[in-house]
Amino acid sequence: MSIKVKLENGAEAIYPEGTTCFDLYKEKTAENKELLAVLVNGKECDLAEPLTDSSKVEFVDFDTPPGADIYRHTASHVLAHAVKRLYPKAKLGIGPAIENGFYYDFEFDEPISSDDLEVIEKEMKKIIKERQPIRRQEMNRQEAIKLFEERDEPYKIELIMDLPEDTVISCYEQDDFIDLCAGPHLPNTRMVKAFKLTALAGAYWRGDERNPMLQRVYGTAFPDKERLEDYLNMLEEAKKRDHRKLGRELDLFSLHEEGPGFPFFHNNGTIIWQELTDYWRAEHRRAGYEEIKTPLILNRSLWEESGHWDHYRDNMYFSKIDEDDYAIKPMNCPGAMLVYRSKMHSYRDLPRRIAEMGIVHRHELSGTLHGLMRVRSFTQDDAHIFMLPDQVQSEVAGIIDLMDRIYRVFGFHYRVELSTRPGKAMGTLEMWHKATNLLEKVLLEKGVDYRLNEGDGAFYGPKIDFHLEDCLGRSWQCGTIQLDFQMPEKFDLTYVGEDGDKHRPVVIHRVIYGSMERLIALLIEHYGGAFPTWLAPTQVAIIPVTDRSHEYARKVCDRLKDENLRVFVDQRNEKVGYKIREAQVNKVPYMLIVGDREVESGQVAVRHRGQGDLGSDDLDNLIKKVKIEVKEKII
């Protein structure tokens, strides 16, 4: 008997029955040493697996999708193997491949410290050198439990217990190390060429804070030393864009022990802030929004009415005024509800889109604070939209359009998530179902590419989240659209319908920037501190060559100020090169060098921070050009 195998180039080949993936793999690697694994009918597959008739076989190397994951997953097994050799009593958690690397969780008798990573790396190198063959074993549940009982691996047994009764359980074995694992893996340990353990961190077992905290070892692996080095260098380069570093260097903001999580914005940061809010107001007026301001501190009764007292108290700050309990607002919604409720509404008034640049305070856990990205006091570009039930779809669609238009101006790439009902939630399952379906419908109709995020909704409703990435590729939620059938109930909001009866409006909470602080952090990293001219704190630096040209320089400066540009004259007693260097380091978009020649001709010598020396130009031309750049928000 023989079987038909379709290879990736489309050719069909006949092999004897019983031919395994490994046979084909060996045949193929003889000509291409880069190959790591095979896919059978599109599925990652173990090499020992025999092929069936009319299989379609593809080969993957490190750069074909599952390749890097398989490679790094094997590296994580080598890590666990090394740890078990060095600390035989350590208990194994889980050890998957992740984006750009892998990790493995362990429980040690005595916690290890980051210095121990070096020793573990050494042992890993030994295991790699030993070229341990990696073998798959299959067994039933009973056998698997027995095996891990013998090896005293309680976490593995817990994982097996959660698998369906009749599953065939696979384990991978190398030398005396065995791990519960679906696979597949590389054929032997020697194939892991270049790796590095990068970090040690705590991680709760199965991500639940009620569970014990294990120690997680992070690492990364690449097919050769050069690519590993390139990756590590890239990380170093990315760190130069870190908003905390640039924020200090560019004098944008500061953080102080006196106010952990409460950032201080300096003049330069405040200029960016104001440009962002000016633009935001213009867009929102155009999109039919009103704007309000509500108090920071409000009475306890309001928070009881809104449900925050029951659902959000742990994150709130409190105060007492004349013996009464007050809370500092952690969200803007209750204030907006009161504004809505302050008068009668006709169905003709709706939708009412009420925006607020609202400062909120939340007691975030100390370990989660992160520069401007994660703070305890922040300004949300909030809006609450009160509408008729049949307006929901068009309103959500409108917000998605506004979001996209605004993000595009910054040149952001974003990822969209639909978050569903969390464990701790208000309202009936039916309401949640209805609300979630509505959001999903709009996303599908708009053709938005989104990902489902089960259980991550707000306590009052499901939401669509917009995520942006920081310099190290960490994802941060910014925009969000949250559907809310709860607040209108709680606050007994009504409108008078066509029929003359009172009806319940629907509310959407939404932010576009998310928080001003987080947005500014992301913008700093996105632009590497070189803000587009419309946002740059200083737009033009005027650099006189000698003090003979100071007077002319000041005249040029006044002219630019009249045109509403942010400009200064560097009158210090320094050489031109020195002043240029400083303006470059401060990422000022335009430098105007004025010396005797310019005084004579009445022009300016233009230098751009990115394009360098642009030669002489008339001041009017330059102003026209820069003003267009500002107006059009050219990146």
Add this chain to the structure above:
RNA sequence: GCCGACGUAGCUCAAUGGUAGAGCAGCUGAUUUGUAAUCAGCAGGUUGGGGGUUCGAAUCCCUUCGUCGGCUCCA
């Protein structure tokens, strides 16, 4: 909050139990300079705070605050 690491001048970093130091920034003076750093001088620190060990602590121990990397949480 939990796990691990770190905290020395405004910034970046030296000093491993024996007199706290450098570069940049700052100030003063000289220099009048043409597209990424002119020269010289001066000043700057109860080594995050508190406690302890020691003849002696930046250094060792305890504690507390903050920061960084994760986990959990979230804009």
